[in-house]
Amino acid sequence: MSHTSTSPEAVSRLRVDGLSVRFQIPGAVVRAVTDARFEVRQGECLALVGESGCGKSVMAHALLGLLPANAEVTGAVRLETGGAEPVDLVGAPEDVLARRVRGRMIGLVPQSPATHLTPVRTARAQLAETLRELGNPAGSDDLADLARRVGLRPADLDLYPHQLSGGMAQRVANALALAGDPWLIVADEPTTGLDRPLVETTMSELRRLTDEGRAVLLITHDLRATEQVADRVAVMYAGRIVSLTSADEFFTRPRHPYAAGLLDALPSRRFTAIPGHPPELTLLPDGCAFRPRCDRATAACERIPELNEVACHHPLEHHAVR
Amino acid sequence: MTVRPGIVTGLSGPSGCGKSTLTRVLAMLLRPAAGRLTIDGTEVRRWRHRAGLRTRVGLIFQQPRLAVDPRFTLLDVIVEPLRAAGRPLAQAVADAERLADEMGLTADLLTRRPHEVSDGQLQRACVARALALRPRYVICDEMTTMLDASTQAHLVARLESYRQETGAGVLAVTHDIDLLERWCRPDAVHHLPDPAIMVEGMPACVTKQVARPVRNREARPPRSP
Numbered sequence: 001m002s003h004t005s006t007s008p009e010a011v012s013r014l015r016v017d018g019l020s021v022r023f024q025i026p027g028a029v030v031r032a033v034t035d036a037r038f039e040v041r042q043g044e045c046l047a048l049v050g051e052s053g054c055g056k057s058v059m060a061h062a063l064l065g066l067l068p069a070n071a072e073v074t075g076a077v078r079l080e081t082g083g084a085e086p087v088d089l090v091g092a093p094e095d096v097l098a099r100r101v102r103g104r105m106i107g108l109v110p111q112s113p114a115t116h117l118t119p120v121r122t123a124r125a126q127l128a129e130t131l132r133e134l135g136n137p138a139g140s141d142d143l144a145d146l147a148r149r150v151g152l153r154p155a156d157l158d159l160y161p162h163q164l165s166g167g168m169a170q171r172v173a174n175a176l177a178l179a180g181d182p183w184l185i186v187a188d189e190p191t192t193g194l195d196r197p198l199v200e201t202t203m204s205e206l207r208r209l210t211d212e213g214r215a216v217l218l219i220t221h222d223l224r225a226t227e228q229v230a231d232r233v234a235v236m237y238a239g240r241i242v243s244l245t246s247a248d249e250f251f252t253r254p255r256h257p258y259a260a261g262l263l264d265a266l267p268s269r270r271f272t273a274i275p276g277h278p279p280e281l282t283l284l285p286d287g288c289a290f291r292p293r294c295d296r297a298t299a300a301c302e303r304i305p306e307l308n309e310v311a312c313h314h315p316l317e318h319h320a321v322r
Numbered sequence: 323m324t325v326r327p328g329i330v331t332g333l334s335g336p337s338g339c340g341k342s343t344l345t346r347v348l349a350m351l352l353r354p355a356a357g358r359l360t361i362d363g364t365e366v367r368r369w370r371h372r373a374g375l376r377t378r379v380g381l382i383f384q385q386p387r388l389a390v391d392p393r394f395t396l397l398d399v400i401v402e403p404l405r406a407a408g409r410p411l412a413q414a415v416a417d418a419e420r421l422a423d424e425m426g427l428t429a430d431l432l433t434r435r436p437h438e439v440s441d442g443q444l445q446r447a448c449v450a451r452a453l454a455l456r457p458r459y460v461i462c463d464e465m466t467t468m469l470d471a472s473t474q475a476h477l478v479a480r481l482e483s484y485r486q487e488t489g490a491g492v493l494a495v496t497h498d499i500d501l502l503e504r505w506c507r508p509d510a511v512h513h514l515p516d517p518a519i520m521v522e523g524m525p526a527c528v529t530k531q532v533a534r535p536v537r538n539r540e541a542r543p544p545r546s547p
Contacts, residue, residue: 050470051440051442051469051470051472051473052440052441052442052468052469052470053440053441053442166337166338192467192468194337195336195337195497196497196498196499197336198336198337221469221470221471223471224500261472262470262471262472263471265470265471265472265474265475266471266475266500267474267475267498267500267501267503267504267505268500268504271475271478271504272475272479273472273473273475273476273479274472276426277426277428277443278440
């Protein structure tokens with residue numbers, strides 16, 4: 001059960017290398033994700049942030065092999081589990097995804113846990129079913145154990161979803177995600193619609209999972225939640241990762257103009273919006289996609305900048321480190 | 323509670339405490355079981371589709387996708403209240419285009435249907451719709467919870483300019499304390515306790531919210547970029 005004892009050479013990691021996702025629609029191509037490169041390893045939490053429509057949910061679905069049939073996926077998404085043979089999720093047959101990957105290597109913490117649960121069955125019935133389908137039929141002791149690990153009393157499992165508070169529903173969803181003991185947790189907008197105390201609870205649960213030695217990929221637009229839990233932050237804009245730095249650097253010394261603009265928009269900071277709109281994913285401009293909204297843009301921005309922590313030809317300088 | 327014209331009143335509280343129900347009563351979409359609602363001195367006696375004072379209050383919902391007809395274009399969404407109020411079509415379209423322009427929506431976006439735009443763009447159309455009949459009061463029920471920080475700042479800035487221009491009253495319903503502190507008048511923030519938890523005594527989350535000092539907006543030094 002414990003992941004912390006894994007030896008250094010056998011660290012499990014998710015490596016995304018040159019991942020692109022395209023959708024063919026009549027008369028256009030949606031370039032949802034373009035050339036994404038990042039890695040998440042055990043014991044760290046990577047947050048993927050960006051505004052709605054920037055491609056971050058498509059990325060999450062690509063990792064779980066849940067994209068619709070008209071998606072064209074290129075690049076590599078490799079799950080390296082301990083010292084075992086890596087699994088490439090791009091092009092992996094459904095059979096492999098269903099039997100080896102989902103639930104066993106990757107657990108999904110869903111958006112809106114209360115609606116994720118089946119309303120007419122108790123938490124216990126749903127957990128027992130999940131464990132059975134994952135191939136380890138559980139006795140009531142195992143269920144009680146799982147409940148305690150996510151912070152529920154074993155008696156809470158006999159409640160129906162409508163009897164659970166928001167925080168308890170979140171914990172049941174976490175228990176479902178952890179039932180197959182996956183080492184990678186993908187949390188897709190886990191805080192949408194939750195009130196602030198519940199956001200904080202959810203984030204401290206994710207932090208605890210990270211500290212247990214799991215890898216956590218948090219996909220969100222909530223920068224305050226990100227600040228609470230993330231070790232590193234990847235910023236996505238118009239389908240590309242434009243900044244990938246430590247959380248400390250992102251929050252105190254953002255170098256990409258878009259990252260700085262997002263932070264300046266927070267009510268606790270300058271509360272000023274970035275002018276303009278993000279581009280359509282069917283009509284991406286040549287060069288840097290942020291160029292039309294960027295006050296630092298120059299002729300150099302007609303070329304697409306390489307991602308070297310930040311993908312920008314004229315990143316912001318921070319001389320004085322606070 | 324009182325929502326006064328010309329200022330931003332805040333309303334917060336945990337999920338399930340009744341914030342949304344209260345806002346629906348204030349917008350005359352629900353008839354209260356007891357109590358009175360007066361708008362500028364006139365007591366509301368007709369509710370829901372009969373409410374004669376309906377156009378005095380504009381309402382912006384949390385989820386724009388559930389708040390628009392999926393068959394409408396964004397232009398139709400903004401034109402609808404103007405048409406319902408009896409404006410001639412040509413004038414309604416011209417007014418809607420001006421409102422859309424003020425929200426930063428381009429002519430191209432106005433021809434699209436909700437499934438062809440992002441949540442942020444759709445919510446901009448919903449704000450334009452809420453302001454179309456120049457309401458005396460605007461109620462924002464978790465208007466920006468689904469949106470990124472930049473879109474939130476933009477929508478709030480638009481409502482602020484409307485408030486300053488018209489002297490309208492704004493009710494901001496949110497559980498984002500940072501947003502309340504930044505946007506609302508400090509002495510006009512109401513915190514609803516959680517009725518379910520009150521029975522067992524004040525939980526930490528409620529006491530924290532109530533006890534957290536609300537700072538004056540003007541007193542906050544601007545943070546250097």
